[in-house]
Amino acid sequence: MLAQFSIVPLDKGASVGSEVARVLQIIDNSGLPYKLNPMGTVVEGSWDEVMELIRTCHYETVTGSDRVLTSITIDDRKGMQNRMEGKIASLERRLHKSLRK
Amino acid sequence: MLAQFSIVPLDKGASVGSEVARVLQIIDNSGLPYKLNPMGTVVEGSWDEVMELIRTCHYETVTGSDRVLTSITIDDRKGMQNRMEGKIASLERRLHKSLRK
Amino acid sequence: MLAQFSIVPLDKGASVGSEVARVLQIIDNSGLPYKLNPMGTVVEGSWDEVMELIRTCHYETVTGSDRVLTSITIDDRKGMQNRMEGKIASLERRLHKSLRK
Amino acid sequence: MLAQFSIVPLDKGASVGSEVARVLQIIDNSGLPYKLNPMGTVVEGSWDEVMELIRTCHYETVTGSDRVLTSITIDDRKGMQNRMEGKIASLERRLHKSLRK
Numbered sequence: 394m395l396a397q398f399s400i401v402p403l404d405k406g407a408s409v410g411s412e413v414a415r416v417l418q419i420i421d422n423s424g425l426p427y428k429l430n431p432m433g434t435v436v437e438g439s440w441d442e443v444m445e446l447i448r449t450c451h452y453e454t455v456t457g458s459d460r461v462l463t464s465i466t467i468d469d470r471k472g473m474q475n476r477m478e479g480k481i482a483s484l485e486r487r488l489h490k491s492l493r494k
Numbered sequence: 495m496l497a498q499f500s501i502v503p504l505d506k507g508a509s510v511g512s513e514v515a516r517v518l519q520i521i522d523n524s525g526l527p528y529k530l531n532p533m534g535t536v537v538e539g540s541w542d543e544v545m546e547l548i549r550t551c552h553y554e555t556v557t558g559s560d561r562v563l564t565s566i567t568i569d570d571r572k573g574m575q576n577r578m579e580g581k582i583a584s585l586e587r588r589l590h591k592s593l594r595k
Numbered sequence: 596m597l598a599q600f601s602i603v604p605l606d607k608g609a610s611v612g613s614e615v616a617r618v619l620q621i622i623d624n625s626g627l628p629y630k631l632n633p634m635g636t637v638v639e640g641s642w643d644e645v646m647e648l649i650r651t652c653h654y655e656t657v658t659g660s661d662r663v664l665t666s667i668t669i670d671d672r673k674g675m676q677n678r679m680e681g682k683i684a685s686l687e688r689r690l691h692k693s694l695r696k
Numbered sequence: 697m698l699a700q701f702s703i704v705p706l707d708k709g710a711s712v713g714s715e716v717a718r719v720l721q722i723i724d725n726s727g728l729p730y731k732l733n734p735m736g737t738v739v740e741g742s743w744d745e746v747m748e749l750i751r752t753c754h755y756e757t758v759t760g761s762d763r764v765l766t767s768i769t770i771d772d773r774k775g776m777q778n779r780m781e782g783k784i785a786s787l788e789r790r791l792h793k794s795l796r797k
Contacts, residue, residue: 397735404609407662407773414790421795429797430733431783432700432769440552444545451541455570460609463568464666466735466767469552470561470710480734487717492724494732498634505710508672508763515689522694530696531632532682533599533668561710565767567634567666571609581633588616593623595631642754646747653743657772665770671754672763 394469395476396443399433400450402458412457416450426477433464437477443467495570496577497544500534501551503559513558517551527578534565538578544568596671597678598645601635602652604660614659618652628679635666639679645669697772698779699746702736703753705761715760719753729780736767740780746770 402412420427420434423446427436436443447465454461470476485492503513521528521535524547528537537544548566555562571577586593604614622629622636625648629638638645649667656663672678687694705715723730723737726749730739739746750768757764773779788795 395734397733401605401664403603403605403607403611405605407606407660409605410786410790414787417787417795418791421791421793427796428733429784429787429795430700430731431698431738431780432736432771435734440549444549448541448545451568451570455572458609459573460569460571462603462664463566463570464769465564465566465568467552467564467566468561468735469556469564471556472560477734481732483713484717484720484732487713488721488724490724492720492732493730496633498632502706502765504704504706504708504712506706508707508761510706511685511689515686518686518694519690522690522692528695529632530683530686530694531599531630532597532637532679533635533670536633559710563704563765565668569634578633582631584612585616585619585631588612589620589623591623593619593631594629642751646751650743650747653770653772657774661775662771662773665768665772667766667768667770669754669766669768670763671758671766673758674762 394440394443394467395435395437396447396465396467397433397435398447398450398463398465400454400461400463402454403460403462404458412454415453419450419453420446428477435477495541495544495568496536496538497548497566497568498534498536499548499551499564499566501555501562501564503555504561504563505559513555516554520551520554521547529578536578538576596642596645596669597637597639598649598667598669599635599637600649600652600665600667602656602663602665604656605662605664606660614656617655621652621655622648630679637679639677697743697746697770698738698740699750699768699770700736700738701750701753701766701768703757703764703766705757706763706765707761715757718756722753722756723749731780738780
């Protein structure tokens with residue numbers, strides 16, 4: 394399945410770059426396929442792989458914060474693989490053009 | 495922690511009431527505190543309690559559908575309990591009035 | 596259409612009750628049907644009614660904060676009215692029981 | 697401000713590529729900076745620019761569907777520009793490495 398998530402501490406002020414960087418380091422080390430975008434990170438894997446990663450990232454942020462908001466969106470489609478690349482490639486084929494990504 | 499979630503199959507047409515009803519039955523049987531609203535369900539518990547419930551509900555829906563979208567939003571605040579009732583009560587005290595809920 | 600939304604400032608610390616209370620006062624005064632839940636507020640109206648309200652609430656929060664996160668989820672179904680009450684009532688009829696809400 | 701959005705019809709079956717492609721064509725023609733990711737599209741602009749675009753995309757999908765779910769997440773930070781590129785570049789500088797995107 395594909396899952397996008399973002400994790401935000403509420404008590405660190407407007408700049409949360411150092412908290413987000415610690416989470417990105419965990420994601421980058423996890424071995425799961427991922428893509429960072431300006432609003433979150435998309436990962437691909439089984440429910441247990443994905444949720445274990447998000448749990449680790451959430452608690453890394455909880456360690457240094459009194460309140461953390463975590464958002465997760467899952468797209469689980471049977472029989473499809475490598476959707477991280479495949480969904481966008483499929484849209485580009487339909488439109489016969491390259492999209493910004 | 496508090497978590498709101500919703501689970502939607504994409505291949506069941508505009509009416510997904512029977513799929514949502516099966517999920518609500520699981521939630522109602524789970525023993526976790528919950529509140530249903532018109533856009534999802536809020537539950538309160540530990541990460542593992544909440545995620546085990548959402549996993550069960552997600553896979554109940556996956557059983558009958560080729561594609562399922564699941565959204566989860568978590569609000570994890572240290573040292574607070576019974577936030578299911580407490581957050582709204584606190585707002586009503588601030589505003590000195592009863593709000594629709 | 597139904598829309599759930601929540602508005603969170605990032606630079607006010609773990610307690611954002613006073614910011615949320617100001618938003619709730621605007622919603623309560625708007626005249627649109629709404630229901631508050633522990634994770635956000637659901638409103639019912641046309642796109643323009645709903646988005647004008649959310650815009651007003653977002654900018655009320657922006658006034659006092661350097662960074663604001665606003666989440667909106669819309670469920671737009673043709674030919675249905677009073678879904679604020681109707682969706683839950685329909686689920687309770689299917690399950691032949693009253694649900695917590 | 698930055699906004700990520702996704703628009704999903706519920707009555708078109710598991711494959712919604714043709715509906716999503718029509719929306720992407722509108723976004724690509726809009727002139728607003730955007731980035732497509734596997735779970736949605738991030739755009740950057742003023743509230744009115746962004747919401748007018750999302751409104752157009754939502755109603756393009758409503759035209760052919762009885763039920764449409766639209767999700768929007770807004771990150772509105774004062775005094776920051778070109779955050780579409782800047783947020784990720786800032787994280788890479790912090791971590792002294794290139795991230796997958």
